[in-house]
Amino acid sequence: MELELFSAAFFSALLAIVLIDLVLAGDNALIIGLVARNLPKDTQRSVIFWGTFGAIAIRALMAILVVYILDVPGFMLAGGIALVWIARKLLTPEENSAENHLVKGPATSFVGAIRTIVIADAVMGVDNVLAIGGAAHGSILLIVLGLAISVPIIVWGSQLVIKLVDRFPSVVLLGGAVLAWTGYSMVVREPLLGPWFEGHPATKLVAAVLIFSISLAPWYAARLSDQMKPLTVILPGVLVWMLAFEVAASVWKLQVDYLLATQTGEYILEAGRWLGWLPLVAGYLWVRERLELRRQHAAGG
Amino acid sequence: MLLIRHSQRANNAVRTTSGAGELFVASVVICMILASFGDAVDPALFGEAGLEFAIFDFGGEFTVLTMRHWHLIQLLLAGAAGAFGVFVLRVFAAGFIRILRPAGRRSIDKVPIGL
Numbered sequence: 001m002e003l004e005l006f007s008a009a010f011f012s013a014l015l016a017i018v019l020i021d022l023v024l025a026g027d028n029a030l031i032i033g034l035v036a037r038n039l040p041k042d043t044q045r046s047v048i049f050w051g052t053f054g055a056i057a058i059r060a061l062m063a064i065l066v067v068y069i070l071d072v073p074g075f076m077l078a079g080g081i082a083l084v085w086i087a088r089k090l091l092t093p094e095e096n097s098a099e100n101h102l103v104k105g106p107a108t109s110f111v112g113a114i115r116t117i118v119i120a121d122a123v124m125g126v127d128n129v130l131a132i133g134g135a136a137h138g139s140i141l142l143i144v145l146g147l148a149i150s151v152p153i154i155v156w157g158s159q160l161v162i163k164l165v166d167r168f169p170s171v172v173l174l175g176g177a178v179l180a181w182t183g184y185s186m187v188v189r190e191p192l193l194g195p196w197f198e199g200h201p202a203t204k205l206v207a208a209v210l211i212f213s214i215s216l217a218p219w220y221a222a223r224l225s226d227q228m229k230p231l232t233v234i235l236p237g238v239l240v241w242m243l244a245f246e247v248a249a250s251v252w253k254l255q256v257d258y259l260l261a262t263q264t265g266e267y268i269l270e271a272g273r274w275l276g277w278l279p280l281v282a283g284y285l286w287v288r289e290r291l292e293l294r295r296q297h298a299a300g301g
Numbered sequence: 302m303l304l305i306r307h308s309q310r311a312n313n314a315v316r317t318t319s320g321a322g323e324l325f326v327a328s329v330v331i332c333m334i335l336a337s338f339g340d341a342v343d344p345a346l347f348g349e350a351g352l353e354f355a356i357f358d359f360g361g362e363f364t365v366l367t368m369r370h371w372h373l374i375q376l377l378l379a380g381a382a383g384a385f386g387v388f389v390l391r392v393f394a395a396g397f398i399r400i401l402r403p404a405g406r407r408s409i410d411k412v413p414i415g416l
Contacts, residue, residue, distance in 0.1 A: 012372030025304045093313045094306055124302070153304075161304045165311035170322025172305055172314035177330050178373065184337065201341050208337030212330060222315040 003139045010142070016135040016178050017146040023090060023175030024131060025153045025161050026124030028055050028117070035113045043110055051117035056151050058122050059129065063143050066133035073192045079130055080186030080211075086127045087179035087215035090172065121154075131179055134186045173219060180215035184208050196250060203246050210239040230285060237284075238277050245273045324387060329380030332368070336376060339369035 003010045028051075036047040069075050107113035128150065136142035153161060165171050188197055188204055197204055217232040224231060249256040255266045256273055305311040318326075371379070404411070 008372045008374055012374045015377075016373050023303075023305060027302050027304050027307065030302065090303070090305075091315055093315065158304050162307050162311075165305045165314075166308035168322065169308075169310045169314035169318045170326055172311050173318055173322065173326040174329065177326055177333065180330075181333050181373070181376075184333075188340070203341070205334075205338050205341035208334055208341075212334060216330065219315045 003137055003142065005141070009137075010139075013135055013137060013139065013142050014145060016182060017132050017142060018149055019171070019175050019178050020128065020131045020135060020182075021146065021150045021153060022161055022164070023172055023179075024086070024128040025150065025158070026121065026128070027158060028052070028121055028124075028154050029158055031120045031124075032117055035107045035116045039107065039110070039113060043113075047107075047110060047113045047117070050114050052155055054114055054118040055121035055125075055154060056147075058118050059125050059150065059154070060147055062122065062125060062129040063132065063147055066129050067136075067138060067140065067143060070133050070138070070186075074190070076134075076186050077190040077193060079134055080183040080190070082127075083131055083134060083179050083183030083186065084211055084215050086131065087176045087183065088218060090179065091176045091216065091218040093218075131182060134182045135178075176216060176219065177212075180212050183215065184211045187211070200246055200250070203243060206239055206243055206246075210236055210243065213239065230288060233284065234281050237281070241277045241280075242273070321384070321388070325380060325384040328383035328387070329377055332371075332376045332379045332383065336368040336371050339367065 003013060032048055032051045035051070036044045039047060070079060107116055132143065132146040132150075136146060184207065187193070187207060213232075213235045217236075221229060221232045245256050248254055254269060255261055256269060261267050261270055305314075310317040
């Protein structure tokens with residue numbers, strides 16, 4: 001789908017890309033510094049230049065690839081689900097955030113340093129590129145603009161981004177919400193699921209609430225009391241249960257609409273759909289409480 | 302590692318975000334879910350039931366059914382307007398409740414009502 005230039009849809013997609021670039025920007029400067037710190041001074045300068053160039057090149061290559069990959073049936077759904085996970089990870093506070101797992105230690109050669117920088121950027125940038133690919137709706141211009149925005153952040157803008165999110169942490173929450181929204185739009189745009197969503201329009205709302213309830217769980221879990229915390233599992237679980245019945249009805253041609261049910265089996269199925277999750281939730285709460293008591297007992301003894 | 306992890310406040314955004322910021326993002330999320338609701342219902346069915354005009358229509362454009370066409374900018378603006386509305390309501394409600402609260406025994410003579 002090509003977006004009309006300078007339309008509300010175009011600027012909205014651009015805004016989503018800017019937000020995604022801000023919250024998913026990786027720390028390339030730190031990686032280059034870690035990798036190049038033991039190299040001679042003149043080699044360090046070359047590593048900084050070629051490392052940055054390699055990082056930008058790999059980002060551009062991945063951005064081009066993601067446009068074509070998202071056109072393959074099934075990948076839009078996979079990308080949408082991946083964005084839900086990325087949004088959740090973004091909102092989950094990280095302990096020991098100063099540690100870097102991508103770089104094991106300083107490089108001993110120029111080629112080794114460049115290889116480490118490029119691989120680290122590819123790993124760090126894959127979520128960014130995927131999210132931009134989803135938000136760009138297949139528009140090459142928006143992908144290029146997304147790159148044009150992320151490259152200065154890679155090269156010069158890290159301190160600015162840190163200052164911005166430190167002053168306004170709500171940008172991170174908004175970024176998580178935009179990632180979830182992009183994930184939802186990718187799931188409903190999946191060509192394999194298009195006809196199914198047309199036949200089951202109400203499931204779009206269930207899918208949206210499911211995606212937001214999973215993606216934003218770290219946020220609302222932080223505001224819930226300990227007694228209410230199981231909601232972060234129960235709410236998505238019940239929505240998955242409801243969706244599963246809709247999917248089963250389509251796959252095995254079952255009647256799950258109580259207004260159209262005529263046989264005893266169909267009424268039982270309907271009862272299972274609306275009440276079957278209750279024993280599961282009770283079981284989950286019981287197991288959770290037992291585990292909590294055991295943990296407290298172990299901590300006390 | 303993400304840049305936001307360098308900032309303690311941004312790394313822990315779920316706890317450090319201000320009330321106003323949270324209200325704004327929550328309003329935007331509600332608008333997004335409403336937009337997906339507009340996408341999920343059959344407009345013809347909703348129109349027949351008359352529910353749209355009874356509940357959601359605030360003058361044509363601002364209906365849940367038209368929200369399906371809204372883009373991120375519109376959702377952000379609607380979220381900001383919603384958050385501002387809730388903020389104003391909260392200020393008025395707090396002022397109203399303060400008026401209803403009885404004065405303490407020690408400050409009874411400061412109440413400007415002659416008994």
